[in-house]
Amino acid sequence: MQTITSILALLAAATMASPVAISEPQSLEARSIEYYKRFDDLNPLTKREVNPNTVNSLTPAQLEAQREALLLAQSETAREKILFPNPPNASNDTFQFINNTVTPPTGGSIVLSTVSNFPALGSTGLAGAVGFVNPCGLNTPHWHPRSNELLTVVQGTLIGALILENDSGFGNVVGAPPPVIGALPQINTTLTNYTGMLFPKGIIHWQFNPECEPAVFVAGLDNPDPGRAEAARGFFTAEPDEVVQASTGYSDYLTPQQIKELRPTLTSSFTSIVESCAKKCGIPFE
Known part of the structure; x- marks a missing residue:
């Protein structure tokens, strides 16, 4: 009995000395x-x-000046003097x-x-x-x-x-192919x-x-x-909202409120x- 009591006391002391930390969710x-x-x-x-x-490492102003100088250059020799002012440095090229x-x-x-x-x-x-x-x-x-x-x-x-x-049909013209509906x-x-x-x-x-x-x-x-040009961002940028609604083919498919909530989340390049x-x-x- 004394042995069990001693073990419990040691465990309690260890717990108090090294409390278990509760980690916050990351x-x-x-x-x-x-x-x-x-x-x-x-x-x-x-x-x-x-x-x-x-x-x-040119600044925006230096890049602009270099673009203008190259645009005005009349010969390859003139271009080379602009691009390679300090041979053998190739930083402009x-x-x-x-x-x-x-x-x-x-x-x-x-x-x-x-x-x-x-x-x-x-x-x-x-x-x-x-x-x-x-x-x-x-x-x-x-x-x-x-x-x-x-x-x-x-x-x-x-x-x-x-x-x-899509180049087959533009509008409901009599005698012309019908407009394409659905995914391309x-x-x-x-x-x-x-x-x-x-x-x-x-x-x-x-x-x-x-x-x-x-x-x-x-x-x-x-x-x-x-x-x-971004496909989604370009399309959903259109205003008024009825333009986007009409383009989907269903006036109740996207509500004006849904369109307004969607616009701020649209991104460019990598998502x-x-x-x-x-x-x-x-x-x-x-």
Whole structure:
């Protein structure tokens, strides 16, 4: 009996000396930071060093001045003097695609080089992009109004998709084909390492990483100022609300109140992660 009493006393003393802490539930941001920290530790390829010798550090005013000077240059020699004032320095002729996808929570990021941030592209007819797509990241449906895009996956897996345009029937004209009602045809495929896909100018398209590993793509565009227009954001921005209601075909499908509540949540570029994929990959989602 004395032995049992002594054991109970020791247990009580240990409990008092080392109380069990009751942890507070983590916020979504805290859980996301913890997830991405583990993700980075397991995926060293997501950490890419920046080469300071290739980073163009011009201010916005300097970039504007360089764009104007290159636009006015009458010869290749004149252009070379603007781009390469201090040989062998190549900073005006290089562009650093910095990866910042590890900043939680995010579905990824696109780094785009255009005439706006890389004036050397001005007379070339070219632009470029590198996309760093986190697990379950979505590059939202969009189109480039002034450029074709050739996208190639260089790491991981992406689903690439484009939506075909409608050119059969405009209004209820007598003797003409009836207007198309319902969803438009979609073209989609799975892109793995070093597989490219063409997204024609003006066609709505998107990419999605369905896997639990990161993906990276590079893309070339045939206009130094390709532009980007968001499909959902552009559509739901229309006012008055009756314009959006009429476009859906049902006046009671979306109420004005629902439209007003939806507009502030619309995003550009990468959205947050896709819920069903996030659950599969164990990524914090709210």
